[in-house]
Amino acid sequence: MATLSITPDGTEPGPLPEPDLSVEPGAPIGQLGDAYTLLREIASGGMGRVYLARETGADGFSRNVALKRIHDHLSNRRAFVTMFLDEARIASRIQHPNVCAVFDFGRVDGAYYIAMEYLRGVALSEVLRALGTRAPEDRPERLWLGAHLLVQACEGLHAAHELRDDEGALLNVVHRDVSPHNLFVGFDGSLRVLDFGVARAADRLSESTTGRVKGKFAYMAPEQALGKHVSRRADLFSLGVVLSELLTLQRLYRKDNPGETVLAVVRDAPEHPGAYARDVPPELADIAMKALSRDPEERFATAREMGRALAKAIAKSGHAPMAADVADWMDQIFPGQREASYRLLQSADEAMQSAGPGAEASMVRARRGSSQEELTKRGPRRGVWIALGVAAMLAMAGLGAALALLAVSPADATPAVRLPDHEPAGPTATPPSTPRETPAPPAPPPRSGEAEADDDVEPAPTQRARRRATPRRARRRAAPTRTGRVRFSGPSELWGARVMANGRAVGTVPGTVDLPVGRQVVVIVAPGRGRMRRVVQVSGSGETRVVLR
Template structure:
């Protein structure tokens, strides 16, 4: 086993002319892992800029294709002078392996199974042909190598297209040199062999060849050498598949012959159209039926693949103690964990200080206290309601104490007298009777303060309270006139001044 980046690389599972494919394992934190397929360039090609560019192009192109019938591209790794692409791992058999097993067992692929496989392949090709770039323009991608080697039938009965290594598309960094042909001769269309422009219809031709071969169980074009093979591809007449196998429906026979037309304009316009033509024959199996047939054909090979994946999985699985340690590290902040963005929070409030430092009317003080309590977390409410209630009562009691003391004020809060205005009387009456016009809230506050231990404590509480909005004490710079004193309504000892505050009538407090 070797390591490439965060991937463990195991044995080789496939090999081509340009690269080899290995079984791999993504090793993540918290015991996360995933089986993958890692494609690596052959050592003698790993430093060739042409092949490196081709591998990067394949990753970029396939990464844009999102379809269940195309093998997904997951990552590109460049480390230690080596470049590799990471793909979805598929437990299954290549179509080439399936055809070889069928020939060895001297059986034929059921028409429904072959049709289902080809419909999947054509759907994947159709998605690849329609892939678009960043600007939303179709890239004109052409696979150019649709062969049994590059079709994988998964264990669940779904077929996938893979290996876009020689695909042609707009925006590729690597371009095919003039006169150089890429692909496999038996599956190449006329325009591809002659070095002309290739289109999606080129892939449709190759798909027709593959479909013919699955049904018949033989190669469509053969030759002792490449020259003879090329001549037969260019000039030989293609026999209908039904001539070699008499149970093939006419609709499928016609669809294959149209796909194999030597003129590109006579073929199906899209791979999707050919898939629809096959589906109309009603000879298409369900994925579950394909899976059952594949398991009967290659069950031993599929079981070995699954066992190997489980073996690798068990070796890379984190132990319970390791998970516990990781959880503890994350909780302690030792391991950086990306947390969801939180909305900005307002600065923490201090409800007690806020209530105690403001002289509010009775109702406003109570509402402010309750809202402050509700804004606290549930755990803190049970511990915070007592000081808030005491502070609220102190705020409520200040007006009552001031009324009971007949307007006596501490020295630091004395109101400056306006020149020419009559002095305010501050003498304390011998006895002040409770007035019926005082609100119930004030009466309750008075009774609460009656339990104060000493008069000095009451006076210090009043002195500590913040001054209300009274006229400023300090020298005045110009002639001023005393604000008119609002007259209380008849029979009422409390009035509201211009600032919205309660003003107690001194005459009422004297009992007059």
């Protein structure tokens, strides 16, 4: 029951809806390449949709994954594609039990996707919503179990902040969207950090522009709201907001509209948790207030330091919460949900078996996402009002410098990134129209009555003239070159490398391309790795897999 935040930057949406586990899924709803069968849609947002999917491989291998798929109308916009690729690149490098694992990234039939660990549980925002139905004092378990969960969040974020490249240089990753929506509590009592879609890192393909706001307004640090440079300590401010809301069961910076929320983050001092709940231990309140310091230098230096402070406060209280305690707590808050999640997977298995081999439908085009026309009508209007409201309030507050720096991107509009002037090493966002087929080796003469196949290489002017002179009926009968699908994969440092065939870019790593059947020579062009030449024997049946090292 994975809930993944896939909202566009510059918006402050509510949590993504949880799937209704009482509804039994039917037959598989689609197929993505040869490896992934889409079983059920479980979340949707401005950038794409998330599916429960089944990955299958050789010798009966299979596993459940959460497959995040970018909307079709965004696949031809380079800014969104590079942001999507950045999320995959960053998250796949972080190997930690408190970070949602990324298994795969690629493009099939023009569809970009990320395959992630499938998690059974709910977002912390849902836990807060359930706890908020009663007074804080009636929920004393929230204090120490909640603190235990945030210790895990601190460890997951510390792993991200300490991420290094192959030479050991710090990548300076900042999540920038830490919120209850992106902290996932499993029914097993574990917590994982999700969604590095707007994370900042030294080697992002998309370049973040100073002055653009990314993240959810109510959880961002003041320097982030002002569009200034952010460090890992901005994530600690966001964790401080989450801790405060766990202690008080009230929103810290929730206002009537996004503009007032941003103004409160920038201008107002945070309220002490003890002002809202009498049972808040002073040790936990002090940790929250330190994390919420307006001066980044006065916050904790690292997420690990904050996590250790929380662990010491828990130990001092005499409590010793474990994952099993959190798991029991989750069963109390969400009775029957754990069993329902098992039934969901069981019914998915039965649906696949009843469908039989080869019975899966091709990707359902109508379900790929909202139409661009619908999003255009819906998104910019809200974004414009947010921008105007924030600008007016900052102006009234006399924050001229803040007004100059703050830029809020409308929902579903181009993300706040500046594209490089040169062609990036990552995937281009060329609309996935019918792919050109690479010319095959010389073929035997055509049989009697058949026209010889045209080359799909872009013809020179004289060639175009000859093609125009060819009778249209003969061109209609031309037999296309027989092709096979080739899937390229490799370590994350090769993600975004171009796949070249016959001197022409035909795809990226990871991803799939169509090449003529038979022996083909491809060149992989990777930043920092030079050019790699590979000989591929393309099969006409099934998928040929090439694993790069």
